[in-house]
Amino acid sequence: MKNNLQVKKVLNNNVVIVSDSLNKEIIVIGKGIGFAKKQGDFIFDDQVDKLFVLKDENEQKQYRTLLTYIDEKTAELINDIILHIGNRFENKLNEHIHVALTDHIAFAVKRYQQGMDIKNPFLTETQTLYPKEFTVAEEVIEVVNRKLNIHLPEGEIGFVALHIHSGITNKSVTDIKKHSELINTLINMTQQSLGLSIDTKSINYLRLVRHLRHAIERISMGEKMEDQERLAKVLKEEYPVCYNLAWKLIKVMQNALNKPVPHAEAVYLTMHLQRLSRYDNE
Structure with a gap:
């Protein structure tokens, strides 16, 4: 993409519809990209710090629809956040x-203004599963709160973290949420079956949650694993409660993932x- 993007329509100061060298319509997003531009002008990639390009027709359609009910200040803020x-x-x-993130943040702001607070039951699991995404999501919510002079609830950090993880892994937010919900169910089953209140800051909790996450991913992808029959026999005899619980959790995963x-x-x-x-009961 050099100097062959020709402006077809300016949606706002930061969003422009252009045609590329193949005369295909795409949306270009960049800070100030549409300022003083008119139909027929060319856009050069050295004019802006960063260009985001929406090529998928469905994504373009949804984004254009979003811009019709989001004020330009909020849209520009979200573009800065994505950058x-x-x-x-x-x-x-x-x-x-x-x-996805534009829609989510805009709706979250609207909910806040209407006094609606949606709880996030998977906040702890999300922070454990995606620590870097969670940290960046904290930065995002801090910026939104400061720029718009509001105070979004803490649960929004978890929701934004899932959108970030989706954006960098190409996994759907729906699947990520389902997996987080499944892990939450498995953790609750574990607490009830073992009769303990798990310390969510403990290293053993972190290890268990991350193991469950990787197990769900392996199962979803149909990965094969070498049988551990001898070790299984030992564990069944030495730790029957935990072994039986493991199989209960596996059956739940099997039903939820249909794999x-x-x-x-x-x-x-x-x-x-x-x-x-052993350690959380001490």
């Missing part, structure tokens, strides 16, 4: 983050549960 997120991660952000779970997962899960049971 900040991109700078904090080496990964190239999926273009869908412009639609078969390798028997070896029970071995690794039992060891995490035993460690948690």
